[in-house]
Amino acid sequence: MIPYGRQDISQSDIDAVIEILKSDFLTQGPTVEKFENSVATYCGARHGIATNSATSALHIACLALGLGPKDILWTSPTTFVASANCALYCGASIDFVDIDLQSHNMCVKKLEHKLIEAEKTGNLPKIVMPVHLTGQPSDMAAIKVLADRYNFKIIEDASHAIGAKYCSDNTTVMQSNSDSASNENFLPIGNCQYSDICVFSFHPVKIITTGEGGLATTNDNTLAERMQRFRSHGVTSNPSDMFERPNDEIWNYQQTLLGYNYRMTDIQAALGISQLGRLSKFVQRRHLIADVYNEGLKDLPIALPWQSNQSYSSYHLYVIKINELDSPKTQREVYDILQSNNINVNLHYIPVYRQPYYEKLGFKQGYCSNAERYHKSALSIPMFPKLEKIQQTKVIEILHEIFS
The missing domain is CATH 3.90.1150.10 (Aspartate Aminotransferase, domain 1)
Incomplete structure (x- = not known):
């Protein structure tokens, strides 16, 4: 059977994983941070927050932006269910914006029309989540214009799109076999110029893999810190984020919000670093x-x-x-x-x-x-x-x- 998708694992990938298996840290070690920094640097973003799946990353992205029971998230109907489920996890409502029949991504014209109607009834979304379907970038610049006008936040579901790029101006290029979009006018998906948060997937059929895994990029320091805390039980060891306690008690960590165990392992991160080198x-x-x-x-x-x-x-x-x-x-x-x-x-x-x-x-x-x-x-x-x-x-x- 010829599969529709399959991972590409090299000997260097295997060696990278074996090295971690022989190390002191299988999880919560330095390799996860190295992977986060590597992806963030590749994308041109300030922060990377690795998780055990892209679904987890979407969830904590919504939480970090304060999505809750009285809020609405809009996304594309042509996507995997995780894009919508993450809103329901937060107790929020979900709605869908129809796609453009050429790109198959969220239609900007239909988004604008839906926003006009929603403003009349007081039902504007708190978050809009465009999906870069098949790896074809959505029209993020146009969506950002609408975000500024209607005051919603943007999460890019880039589960298909690490390695994709879009033009930062009106320059056009012809698609080719080589990375023709490597010039300075093209920005990697994940740089968050037009969004608050961008989420990648590293499932085995995706562009690069960590087995299972996801990662969120952002340029916002507060959002990064909140996502880091949400992915690890809501626990912090940062003294500036901790509540005052008696001096005679040892408080080297505190749970300050309800979080989840969404952490990536160092084993996964090592595979991701190796794969990223071949992206x-x-x-x-x-x-x-x-x-x-x-x-x-x-x-x-x-x-x-x-x-x-x-x-x-x-x-x-x-x-x-x-x-x-x-x-x-x-x-x-x-x-x-x-x-x-x-x-x-x-x-x-x-x-x-x-x-x-x-x-x-x-x-x-x-x-x-x-x-x-x-x-x-x-x-x-x-x-x-x-x-x-x-x-x-x-x-x-x-x-x-x-x-x-």
Whole structure:
């Protein structure tokens, strides 16, 4: 079976993990901080806060921004359920902004319209969470303009997007196999120029992996400190954050808020540091694979991934869309044929509000028409650095047979 995604583990990754296993610290040691600093430096952010998953990072990001029972978070419906669940963990309400049918990210025009209507009824969101779907950056500059106008905070769900970049001005580039977005006009996702917090995922199918794991970047010192405390039981050892206690009692730590055990281990962090050293090569390899798909599939009655000329995608996923008006096969038929040929395609994603749990909250089919249209046409075909030429050729050949 050819998977749709797979980690790339090298001998240097293995050696890095073994070194930690032989050290004094398996967790809560210096390697986690080194990983945090490495990611923050790569992104150009002031702080990095590592967690045991991206879901945990999203949760503490919401908590750090003060999201609570009387608040609302808006996100994209075309995402994994964690993007919405983190709001419910805080007791807040959740709502969705429909996607743009070209980028498949949150539609800025629909966001603006929804904000105009929400302001009239006093239901503006406290947080808006755009998702960089497949590694294609959202239009963060435009979303930040709306944030300043309507006074909401921004958390970027960049679970797909470490290694992606966007243009900081109006410069445009052509997508290429090399890191063409390495010039000074391009900023890495995670720099937080247009957001309060940005969250990455290091699940095995993501661009780089720590096994499981996540990390939040921010440029705000207070948000960083709050996230650090929330991820570790709400405990602090910083004297300036501790409450006064009798001098004859030893108080070398205090729990000052209700936190969680969301800590990353040094084992995971060591793997992450090693993987981070190959991040650019991983993304360049994904672009090469995408180029082969683009050439091999260009004449079929399917839509290939759109790429903005003002950003540089990390190409976490390669999503094709089946146009049932032009195609002799339905999305379901294509899915079944590929699976029967040992090609493990996937669907990213079913609109979150269509999930049974969210339907119980009152959401109905038809709420976000673009997201539902995308859901009924999209398939993620194999995309990972170790995808072999013979495997990719098979995928292309089977798709040609399907549409012949």
